[in-house]
Amino acid sequence: MTGPALRYSAALPACATLFLALASVAAQAAAADCVLEPQGEGRVAAVVDTRSFRLDDGREVRLAGIERGGTDTASGRAALSAIITGRDVTLHGEDDTPDRYGRQSAFVFVTGSEQSVQGELLRRGEALVSSAISDKNCAAALAAAEATARDAKLGIWADTTAIKNAESPGDILAAIGHFTVVEGRVLSVRQAGAITYLNFGRNWTRDFAATISRRITPAFESAGLGPKSLENRRIRVRGVVSSRGGPRIEVFRVGQIEVLGGK
Incomplete structure (x- = not known):
């Protein structure tokens, strides 16, 4: 199995117990083993919404593992656009079968970066971790990235009603x-x-x-x-x-x- 590893380092919220904090450290160490199969590459032509974009060859890609954060869709879309528009990206995942809307679900990396686009959005507080992640190590990595933004009250987490x-x-x-x-x-x-x-x-x-x-x-x-x-x-x-x-x-x-x- 090849492809970039998803690596993140962050602490869980202060409200977590010591047991959970220690478990988190172990989970983040295991996240180094979160390696996903390559699913192709391309250049981003346009951002469709807060979680989707279109490649210059016409393929539409849905960011796996995250959900839209908050109600400010303009902010989330702008954040995604700033990260990937016009950039070459590689796609990784477990299944490249398109969904019923023809979108390919994948973890996405800007070429040359080991940080996934999902992880970057989570760290900025522009997304929420989805529950639909089958790989436990990948799930732990994304959860840690979300916790970083939540603890720092970044993005959607700045709102007390988040x-x-x-x-x-x-x-x-x-x-x-x-x-x-x-x-x-x-x-x-x-x-x-x-x-x-x-x-x-x-x-x-x-x-x-x-x-x-x-x-x-x-x-x-x-x-x-x-x-x-x-x-x-x-x-x-x-x-x-x-x-x-x-x-x-x-x-x-x-x-x-x-x-x-x-x-």
């Missing part, structure tokens, strides 16, 4: 349809049919909850994050907000949940 408070369901509802980060304490964990609810409030029809399907519960248990173990813990959840009475984030992957501290 992380939604789980105790303010109205603010979370305003983000319906958008990838959002929510933080709070899990007050109860309840099973209803094939769905487990992590409830952040007492009113189940109004307050915020994260939901986990029974079919993916074993993955959480294997990662030491069994849903019941999250009761009374402060956690950070990321995902697309929907509404089923109260605001909801459906959890599909372990990477969507981060435990922030003790009980």
Whole structure:
């Protein structure tokens, strides 16, 4: 397997426990092994949006591993344009099959740089880490880059509402349809049919909850994050907000949940 390694060095937020901080150091060391297969190269002709661009041969590329940050799309697009417009880039990833819109998803490197475009956007606070990253080392590298901007309050993190408070369901509802980060304490964990609810409030029809399907519960248990173990813990959840009475984030992957501290 060839291709540039994704290397980042950053600390997790101060609110993390010592255990998580040590785990982060180990994860970042392992990130040196995050090597992705080459998927081609080209010159960037135009930026399409905050996460996509077009090469001069007509191919459209979607930046893998990140989501749009905040609501200021102009800022995110300008940041991406400043980094790659008119530059030669190489594409790397696990699968170069285009999505239904014909876009190739890839990690992108400006020629001659070992820093991915995704990592640079995260370090500037212009993007959020997606949960859809299968390689654990790559996921850890991107998380560390995001944490650097979050700790320094750069870009979207300069806004005090960048992380939604789980105790303010109205603010979370305003983000319906958008990838959002929510933080709070899990007050109860309840099973209803094939769905487990992590409830952040007492009113189940109004307050915020994260939901986990029974079919993916074993993955959480294997990662030491069994849903019941999250009761009374402060956690950070990321995902697309929907509404089923109260605001909801459906959890599909372990990477969507981060435990922030003790009980």
